[in-house]
Amino acid sequence: MPAVLEAADVKKSYQMGKLTVSALRGVTLRIEEGEFVAILGPSGSGKSTLLHVLGGLDRPEYGEVLIDNISLYALNDSRLADVRLHKIGFVFQFFNLLPRLTALKNVELPLTLADVPEHESMKNAKEMLELVGLGDRLNHRPTELSGGEQQRVAIARALINEPKIVLADEPTGNLDTTTGGEIVHLMQRLNKEKEKTFVVVTHDPGVAENADRILSLKDGLIQGEKRGTGDAHS
Amino acid sequence: MRRKQILAMAWENMKLRRFRTSLTTLGVVIGITAIIGLASLGEGFRVTIKQEMEQGFELNVLTVMSGGLLTGVGSYFTDDDVKNISQISGVLLATPLIQKSVGKLYNDGENTTALVLLAINYTEFRQIYPDRLTIEHGDWPQTVKNDTAVLGYNVEHPKEGEAFANTGQNVTIAMSFTSQFSGRYFHNYTFNIAGTLAKSGAAGFINFDDAAFAPLDTVRKIYNTTNSDMIFVRIADSSYSQSVAKAIESRFGGAGEVRVLVPAAFMVQVESILSMLQIFLTGVASIALLVAGLGIMNIMTVSVMERTREIGILKAIGARSRTILTMFLTEAALIGLLGGVVGVPLGYALAQVMGRFLFRFSAEVTPRRSLITGAQTQPLTEVSPILSPEWIFIAMVFAVGVSVIFGWYPARKAAKLEPVQALRYE
Numbered sequence: 293m294p295a296v297l298e299a300a301d302v303k304k305s306y307q308m309g310k311l312t313v314s315a316l317r318g319v320t321l322r323i324e325e326g327e328f329v330a331i332l333g334p335s336g337s338g339k340s341t342l343l344h345v346l347g348g349l350d351r352p353e354y355g356e357v358l359i360d361n362i363s364l365y366a367l368n369d370s371r372l373a374d375v376r377l378h379k380i381g382f383v384f385q386f387f388n389l390l391p392r393l394t395a396l397k398n399v400e401l402p403l404t405l406a407d408v409p410e411h412e413s414m415k416n417a418k419e420m421l422e423l424v425g426l427g428d429r430l431n432h433r434p435t436e437l438s439g440g441e442q443q444r445v446a447i448a449r450a451l452i453n454e455p456k457i458v459l460a461d462e463p464t465g466n467l468d469t470t471t472g473g474e475i476v477h478l479m480q481r482l483n484k485e486k487e488k489t490f491v492v493v494t495h496d497p498g499v500a501e502n503a504d505r506i507l508s509l510k511d512g513l514i515q516g517e518k519r520g521t522g523d524a525h526s
Numbered sequence: 527m528r529r530k531q532i533l534a535m536a537w538e539n540m541k542l543r544r545f546r547t548s549l550t551t552l553g554v555v556i557g558i559t560a561i562i563g564l565a566s567l568g569e570g571f572r573v574t575i576k577q578e579m580e581q582g583f584e585l586n587v588l589t590v591m592s593g594g595l596l597t598g599v600g601s602y603f604t605d606d607d608v609k610n611i612s613q614i615s616g617v618l619l620a621t622p623l624i625q626k627s628v629g630k631l632y633n634d635g636e637n638t639t640a641l642v643l644l645a646i647n648y649t650e651f652r653q654i655y656p657d658r659l660t661i662e663h664g665d666w667p668q669t670v671k672n673d674t675a676v677l678g679y680n681v682e683h684p685k686e687g688e689a690f691a692n693t694g695q696n697v698t699i700a701m702s703f704t705s706q707f708s709g710r711y712f713h714n715y716t717f718n719i720a721g722t723l724a725k726s727g728a729a730g731f732i733n734f735d736d737a738a739f740a741p742l743d744t745v746r747k748i749y750n751t752t753n754s755d756m757i758f759v760r761i762a763d764s765s766y767s768q769s770v771a772k773a774i775e776s777r778f779g780g781a782g783e784v785r786v787l788v789p790a791a792f793m794v795q796v797e798s799i800l801s802m803l804q805i806f807l808t809g810v811a812s813i814a815l816l817v818a819g820l821g822i823m824n825i826m827t828v829s830v831m832e833r834t835r836e837i838g839i840l841k842a843i844g845a846r847s848r849t850i851l852t853m854f855l856t857e858a859a860l861i862g863l864l865g866g867v868v869g870v871p872l873g874y875a876l877a878q879v880m881g882r883f884l885f886r887f888s889a890e891v892t893p894r895r896s897l898i899t900g901a902q903t904q905p906l907t908e909v910s911p912i913l914s915p916e917w918i919f920i921a922m923v924f925a926v927g928v929s930v931i932f933g934w935y936p937a938r939k940a941a942k943l944e945p946v947q948a949l950r951y952e
């Protein structure tokens with residue numbers, strides 16, 4: 293399988309007052325097309341930082357990140373934004389939907405940014421919302437939706453531009469166990485049916501165990517790798 | 527991202543914060559109202575004054591006098607001089623004139639005073655001021671007899687409602703002479719009144735209402751001269767003023783020998799003063815718009831802070847910095863545009879109101895004598911503001927321009943936000 297995402301010796305630190313904290317101390321990893329990979333680590337292990345760096349949101353001090361063979365941090369800011377728009381989908385812990393837009397408009401947003409004509413973007417967004425099981429919630433605003441529903445909208449938004457990879461940052465972190473399970477299940481279904489590549493960052497072993505592969509992150513380094521239950525399908 | 531979409535999003539955002547947007551826009555409205563109001567009122571004022579002055583100054587008439595200290599004393603110009611001047615290109619007509627101060631005029635025990643006796647060629651002089659000298663009673667002498675006179679309005683009416691003499695009557699004019707030995711003395715001459723003038727006002731330094739007119743040849747005989755004091759020159763257009771004045775001066779050997787009064791030269795000065803006044807007023811009004819600009823900057827800075835997270839989300843899902851910048855600038859521009867669209871008609875309305883009442887008020891508190899014409903004219907009670915398309919254009923560009931310039935800093939700040947930081951922002 294070809295690699296969708298490759299990271300080589302990624303290092304990143306940040307300032308906390310006078311202290312320099314090394315969040316990532318040389319992370320190397322490789323994600324193949326169609327994989328469902330979990331990055332498991334306790335809080336403070338640098339998971340979120342890693343995800344941001346992998347997704348082109350945060351420049352590392354050292355190392356290289358390739359998505360679809362494009363070296364992200366060799367690009368200027370607007371090219372990098374284009375890569376985020378077309379090749380990466382994000383799912384966040386706090387959903388990060390635009391509160392004044394309806395579910396439909398939220399999902400449409402990346403298409404609008406990509407200059408897809410309005411009638412087409414509307415149709416696609418509708419289909420995508422139906423796919424995540426929200427066909428009857430199109431015109432609801434985020435405040436009128438439950439947490440699980442909001443996260444489904446976020447997943448729909450992440451997938452709408454046919455990205456090469458979806459990066460999810462604690463997607464169940466703000467949901468109860470049942471709803472969280474449903475969200476994981478949805479992502480797995482999309483992974484299998486639509487052959488979408490997922491990287492899920494989590495501190496919850498219960499979430500991670502459903503993945504094909506589980507990478508353990510600790511102290512800014514990948515400390516180990518094991519097969520998850522999801523591996524059985526591929 | 528397409529312009530239409532950005533526009534729609536900006537509009538949505540403005541609607542969402544309706545109250546705030548309205549207040550910010552109001553600032554621009556006030557600024558533009560002030561600018562358009564004062565500019566169009568100033569323009570109307572300028573044009574009105576200019577028209578009044580053009581009438582008062584008779585821009586197409588130049589007056590040639592002898593130069594130096596002896597001005598007005600003695601007869602200087604020969605009829606050849608007059609002929610010479612009339613041949614200069616741009617000159618329609620040149621006519622000689624003798625000006626004498628006179629004392630009283632008598633008619634059967636009635637008397638009146640003329641400040642000045644103008645000895646003229648009736649036919650020619652009327653062509654110098656075709657629009658000004660209108661007859662009240664009688665007529666200009668059709669065939670000039672040596673004893674025909676015409677009286678100015680104030681001479682004929684020493685008191686309002688009274689008439690000094692009827693046309694056809696003979697009156698006695700006491701004409702003054704200066705002698706080396708006995709100083710000033712008077713001789714009486716009899717003239718037949720051919721006509722009297724309606725109110726004619728003044729042109730340059732001659733007030734026709736206070737003048738009596740007599741035939742040039744007759745006065746020349748009385749004073750034993752073949753020359754004249756002044757030459758009145760009518761030119762085809764006021765644009766010839768300078769060239770004709772130069773030509774006249776050079777014919778008399780330079781500017782020291784003769785003086786040519788060019789009313790258009792006054793006009794240029796007056797006009798530059800009025801233009802300066804208009805620019806000054808508009809400049810003052812612009813301050814209001816600048817204050818509005820600061821309001822926009824202020825409110826957009828707050829807006830950027832409030833929307834930090836939203837900006838982070840947009841950037842994370844692939845919006846370019848440029849798109850964010852354009853979004854915020856579009857909002858600023860829309861506020862400016864809105865302010866301009868409301869402010870321009872409002873400003874014009876304000877100018878109408880001010881033009882109607884301000885000058886009426888000032889006319890009531892100032893003496894009813896216009897500085898410019900020096901005679902009884904209607905005081906300036908109303909000024910019709912003039913709103914030119916140029917000013918509308920300038921105001922709109924200014925409104926949008928100021929908004930965008932002041933919106934630039936907060937918009938730039940929004941565009942430069944790091945997506946990760948923005949996402950963390952609560």
